[in-house]
Amino acid sequence: MLNHHKDPSAGEVRVIGLPGIPELEEGDDLGQLLADACARVGGLEHGDVVVVAQKAVSKAEGRIVRLDEVEPSPRAVELAGEEGDPRQVEVILSESAEVVRSRPPLVIARTRHGFVCASAGVDASNAKGPGTVILLPLDPDASAAALRERLTTLTGIAHGIIVSDSFGRAWRQGTTDVALGIAGLAALRDLRGSYDATGYELLSTMIAVADEIAGAAELVLGKSTGVPAAIVRGVDAAGEGVGRDLVMPRERDLFS
Numbered sequence: 001m002l003n004h005h006k007d008p009s010a011g012e013v014r015v016i017g018l019p020g021i022p023e024l025e026e027g028d029d030l031g032q033l034l035a036d037a038c039a040r041v042g043g044l045e046h047g048d049v050v051v052v053a054q055k056a057v058s059k060a061e062g063r064i065v066r067l068d069e070v071e072p073s074p075r076a077v078e079l080a081g082e083e084g085d086p087r088q089v090e091v092i093l094s095e096s097a098e099v100v101r102s103r104p105p106l107v108i109a110r111t112r113h114g115f116v117c118a119s120a121g122v123d124a125s126n127a128k129g130p131g132t133v134i135l136l137p138l139d140p141d142a143s144a145a146a147l148r149e150r151l152t153t154l155t156g157i158a159h160g161i162i163v164s165d166s167f168g169r170a171w172r173q174g175t176t177d178v179a180l181g182i183a184g185l186a187a188l189r190d191l192r193g194s195y196d197a198t199g200y201e202l203l204s205t206m207i208a209v210a211d212e213i214a215g216a217a218e219l220v221l222g223k224s225t226g227v228p229a230a231i232v233r234g235v236d237a238a239g240e241g242v243g244r245d246l247v248m249p250r251e252r253d254l255f256s
Contacts, residue, residue, distance in 0.1 A: 013216065016233065017221070018038065019226065021033050028060045034229055045233060049213050051161075051213065053229065054136060055134050057143050063137060064127065064128050064135070067131045076090035076093055080104060088122065091122050097112050115247065121136035141183065144181035162217070163243070177214040178246070179210035183242075187241030188208060188246070
């Protein structure tokens with residue numbers, strides 16, 4: 001956790017897209033592909049954060065399901081309704097620890113990671129063709145740590161890694177990218193105990209700095225243009241956070 005009494009991101013922040021990464025297949029060396037992409041834009045600098053779209057990570061890790069291999073359960077048929085695909089809903093149920101809300105064919109679920117999101121993160125967009133869906137990484141923090149280790153070995157540069165995905169927000173239209181997995185940077189900036197300009201003590205303020213970085217990177221990531229990663233430069237976010245730091249503990253969830 002980052003614990004500063006000033007804004008460490010003041011100044012210039014740059015977001016640099018990393019194009020030229022090919023369509024990924026299971027077993028691809030994503031770290032090498034990222035290193036090559038970074039080299040094409042001038043290389044990494046110490047303190048950079050590399051943000052990688054979850055789907056790129058999931059494809060390299062083989063987190064793909066063919067729907068023609070899925071047998072839907074009665075529960076999946078019920079939740080799919082007349083408009084949904086019960087096979088896809090069955091995959092959603094298999095990735096869910098709990099169905100939080102449903103309105104056929106929409107499902108809001110809590111994943112085994114603790115994320116509360118649409119369809120438990122199961123998505124057919126930018127998958128491996130018709131009839132396939134992409135799942136979230138089994139352990140996004142482990143994925144981020146492995147990518148950081150590989151990229152550090154290849155470049156010799158100390159940097160952070162974020163595995164990001166698009167999430168909706170309660171009572172807000174649209175989506176924004178958030179951090180699922182983190183390595184080599186802080187997840188949160190803790191301002192508790194500091195004071196604002198009027199001398200008011202901040203008692204509960206914590207900034208989701210990793211989510212902010214993921215959201216900034218999303219401005220250049222292309223869901224339809226093939227840019228699955230970006231460098232965010234100029235943010236002081238050094239730390240040893242993990243994505244799990246950003247998940248609200250169930251006992252503090254006011255809406256359970």
